[in-house]
Amino acid sequence: MALLMPTLETPRPFFLLMIYGTMLGVVLVVKNLQKRYDKFIAVHDVSFHVQRGEVYGLLGPNGAGKSSTIRVLSCLAKPDSGSVVIDGSDIVQEQAKVKRTIGIVPQDFALYDDFSALENLVFFGRLYGISGRDLKIRAQELLEAVGLLERSHEAVGTFSGGMKRRINIAAGLMHKPKMLYLDEPTVGIDPQSRRKILDLVKTLNASGLTVLYTTHYMEEAEELCHRIGVIDQGKIIAEGTLAQMRQLAGETAPIRLELREPLAASQLEQLKTLVDEIIAEENTLTLFARDPKDALSGILQMLSSFGAHVHHLELDEPDLETVFLKLTGRRLRD
Amino acid sequence: MINVIIVIAWRDLLAQLRSRSFLVQTLLLPFILTLLIGNAIGGTRKVDPLPVALVGSGEISQSIGALLEQSGLAKVHGLPDASSAEKAVRTGEATIAVVLPERLESKVLRSDPLEVRILIDPTSHQRGEVVKQLVQGYMQQLEAARAAILGGVRALAPSTAQELQSTLTLIRAKVEKQFQVASIDLQTKEASGRSQGIFAYYAVAFGVMFTLLSATNGAGGVIDELERGTIHRLLAAPVTPVLLLVSKFLALWLLGVWQLGAFAIFSSLIYGVSWGAPLAVLPVLLATAAAAAGFGGIIIGISRSREQLNTLSLVFVLVMSLLGGSMWPLETLPGAAQVLSKFTYNRWSIEAFQLTALGSSDPHLYLATGVLFAMAVVGVVFGSFQLNRRFRQ
Numbered sequence: 239m240a241l242l243m244p245t246l247e248t249p250r251p252f253f254l255l256m257i258y259g260t261m262l263g264v265v266l267v268v269k270n271l272q273k274r275y276d277k278f279i280a281v282h283d284v285s286f287h288v289q290r291g292e293v294y295g296l297l298g299p300n301g302a303g304k305s306s307t308i309r310v311l312s313c314l315a316k317p318d319s320g321s322v323v324i325d326g327s328d329i330v331q332e333q334a335k336v337k338r339t340i341g342i343v344p345q346d347f348a349l350y351d352d353f354s355a356l357e358n359l360v361f362f363g364r365l366y367g368i369s370g371r372d373l374k375i376r377a378q379e380l381l382e383a384v385g386l387l388e389r390s391h392e393a394v395g396t397f398s399g400g401m402k403r404r405i406n407i408a409a410g411l412m413h414k415p416k417m418l419y420l421d422e423p424t425v426g427i428d429p430q431s432r433r434k435i436l437d438l439v440k441t442l443n444a445s446g447l448t449v450l451y452t453t454h455y456m457e458e459a460e461e462l463c464h465r466i467g468v469i470d471q472g473k474i475i476a477e478g479t480l481a482q483m484r485q486l487a488g489e490t491a492p493i494r495l496e497l498r499e500p501l502a503a504s505q506l507e508q509l510k511t512l513v514d515e516i517i518a519e520e521n522t523l524t525l526f527a528r529d530p531k532d533a534l535s536g537i538l539q540m541l542s543s544f545g546a547h548v549h550h551l552e553l554d555e556p557d558l559e560t561v562f563l564k565l566t567g568r569r570l571r572d
Numbered sequence: 573m574i575n576v577i578i579v580i581a582w583r584d585l586l587a588q589l590r591s592r593s594f595l596v597q598t599l600l601l602p603f604i605l606t607l608l609i610g611n612a613i614g615g616t617r618k619v620d621p622l623p624v625a626l627v628g629s630g631e632i633s634q635s636i637g638a639l640l641e642q643s644g645l646a647k648v649h650g651l652p653d654a655s656s657a658e659k660a661v662r663t664g665e666a667t668i669a670v671v672l673p674e675r676l677e678s679k680v681l682r683s684d685p686l687e688v689r690i691l692i693d694p695t696s697h698q699r700g701e702v703v704k705q706l707v708q709g710y711m712q713q714l715e716a717a718r719a720a721i722l723g724g725v726r727a728l729a730p731s732t733a734q735e736l737q738s739t740l741t742l743i744r745a746k747v748e749k750q751f752q753v754a755s756i757d758l759q760t761k762e763a764s765g766r767s768q769g770i771f772a773y774y775a776v777a778f779g780v781m782f783t784l785l786s787a788t789n790g791a792g793g794v795i796d797e798l799e800r801g802t803i804h805r806l807l808a809a810p811v812t813p814v815l816l817l818v819s820k821f822l823a824l825w826l827l828g829v830w831q832l833g834a835f836a837i838f839s840s841l842i843y844g845v846s847w848g849a850p851l852a853v854l855p856v857l858l859a860t861a862a863a864a865a866g867f868g869g870i871i872i873g874i875s876r877s878r879e880q881l882n883t884l885s886l887v888f889v890l891v892m893s894l895l896g897g898s899m900w901p902l903e904t905l906p907g908a909a910q911v912l913s914k915f916t917y918n919r920w921s922i923e924a925f926q927l928t929a930l931g932s933s934d935p936h937l938y939l940a941t942g943v944l945f946a947m948a949v950v951g952v953v954f955g956s957f958q959l960n961r962r963f964r965q
């Protein structure tokens with residue numbers, strides 16, 4: 239009975255979140271999170287939850303507030319308001335417990351360049367109190383998992399970007415966390431390394447690890463994530479499974495056109511009568527129409543009547559990019 | 573908890589140990605510097621005797637010559653006259669020339685005014701001064717003896733030849749005794765005087781300076797970690813900010829102990845500089861290393877980037893070394909610098925080590941050690957405060 243009664247120290251919302259968290263197999267609950275840097279609000283009002291065993295994607299452009307959110311969830315910064323509960327523990331009040339539950343893979347390589355891959359892993363493992371044989375075995379296991387066992391004695395400073403990214407991931411896994419945060423783990427690496435990392439995430443997830451994955455590559459979110467939250471300017475503007483997101487985009491699919499010269503404002507107005515929405519960026523147009531194939535002939539006719547030259551035309555399936563474009567009027571990547 | 577502190581501090585030390593510049597700075601440089609200072613100033617094991625030109629004849633002259641040779645400070649060459657002695661000093665053949673008046677003995681007995689001329693090569697001023705003092709000391713004794721003899725002679729009113737004989741014997745015995753005691757006294761006092769002091773001084777002074785420098789190296793490592801983000805990985809692990817700060821400052825402190833220890837060991841092994849009794853030296857060494865760690869904290873606190881830290885460190889260490897006696901002896905500093913030097917780590921540490929070297933338990937030793945620890949606390953608290961703020965950014 240006492241368990242169900244909110245205590246004075248635990249305000250009601252926290253209490254309910256904890257119950258919610260432990261009862262529904264939810265590992266992470268973020269509620270109305272706000273994070274400020276002085277006056278600038280980087281994270282406005284973010285709420286989402288991550289279920290046990292799922293890969294949850296936070297998809298958003300540069301500066302959306304992904305890393306700021308992760309920083310709070312990693313106990314590196316206190317939330318200015320809102321609450322975060324991880325595996326039933328409040329992130330502010332039960333830091334020690336939370337820290338053992340989570341593993342973090344920061345956006346920047348947080349590794350010691352003048353130490354070998356093995357030494358880095360061993361060092362981070364020791365911080366969690368792992369020692370002796372367990373420590374060695376765990377480090378070897380992870381080096382093998384990320385495909386760097388042969389190079390385990392080389393200094394991390396001599397590694398390529400892709401290799402560093404993989405060691406960066408291994409370092410976050412030394413203490414066998416229940417949940418792993420991956421903050422843009424594929425930025426700035428070659429397609430081959432990227433493939434390896436995506437496969438690694440899938441393998442880890444298949445073995446039961448819950449993952450919070452931030453990215454600004456929609457393909458990655460599409461491939462990896464069970465559910466996706468689209469974040470922009472510190473707010474989650476859409477959330478759901480990939481299928482739900484596609485529905486959000488509706489039947490509308492984008493038609494992308496590249497013209498030789500930009501259209502005049504009046505011409506854009508005219509064109510708008512044929513479609514639902516137009517996003518014009520210099521000489522690139524993105525048009526949303528309920529039935530793009532039908533609309534296309536009318537569009538091309540009108541353009542030729544304007545004397546506009548079409549360089550390039552593309553008909554897309556509705557994807558996350560479309561969702562983002564529709565919701566914000568901007569592209570994910572600039 | 574302690575475990576985590578050791579793991580982090582050990583990694584920091586290892587990181588320093590692995591950088592090539594660290595070994596150069598902490599081991600090679602102290603070694604070379606000790607050798608250089610040792611040879612420039614003369615070390616302590618063996619003092620090369622100074623060439624001394626001595627002009628004069630007779631027993632007193634011989635006696636002065638013998639005294640100087642005996643002290644081990646001088647190698648005496650007899651020269652016929654003042655001009656040749658002067659020439660010898662000018663050409664560097666002699667560092668110092670002592671010109672005694674002609675017919676010195678009879679002048680002494682006749683109570684004529686005595687003029688002893690001493691010429692010193694200014695480039696060897698320090699040690700020339702010692703020889704000069706030796707000679708002056710001798711001449712003063714001579715003066716005293718002469719007064720005693722004259723007094724004795726004036727008081728003489730011998731009635732018999734035998735009485736005269738016995739009085740003279742008495743006086744002679746007295747004078748000889750005085751001479752001997754005086755000269756032995758002079759020898760011991762001066763021979764263990766200045767030259768060892770200067771070398772020991774610089775071994776300590778440079779040691780302190782280098783300890784401050786290695787603290788800034790360690791501090792740079794902390795700034796690097798902030799920039800790289802490894803600090804944040806540590807903080808996301810079960811490491812509280814306080815624990816992390818304790819580890820970082822522990823590493824800085826140990827770094828200082830290593831650096832200063834290297835100086836102490838090299839200078840005492842190679843040149844036998846005595847830093848003092850180990851049990852007296854240890855607290856001062858620990859206090860100095862702690863103060864250096866505190867300095868590291870201040871540098872961390874005021875630097876925004878690694879480049880800034882490097883520049884600030886160099887400026888601070890140089891200014892403090894200039895003001896605090898690491899470049900030239902504290903006693904030679906002008907008045908304003910004397911006051912400012914009280915704000916430097918160097919001064920307090922050098923003073924404390926000077927006292928331990930003398931085996932002194934002067935209260936100033938405890939004061940200086942206390943001030944060093946207090947400086948350590950101030951620096952560590954300031955650095956922690958600033959770092960803690962940056963952890964949250």
Ligand SMILES: Nc1ncnc2c1ncn2[C@@H]1O[C@H](COP(=O)(O)OP(=O)(O)OP(=O)(O)O)[C@@H](O)[C@H]1O
Binds near residue numbers: 299304422
């Ligand atoms: N330490 C800081 N001080 C002030 N502003 C900051 C700080 N860190 C981030 N910001 C600002 O907060 C906003 C969100 O940044 P954040 O790093 O969370 O974005 P992000 O989604 O991770 O972007 P990216 O894809 O570029 O990594 C940005 O406008 C950024 O300029």
Ligand SMILES: [Mg+2]
Binds near residue numbers: 306
């Ligand atoms: Mg980011």
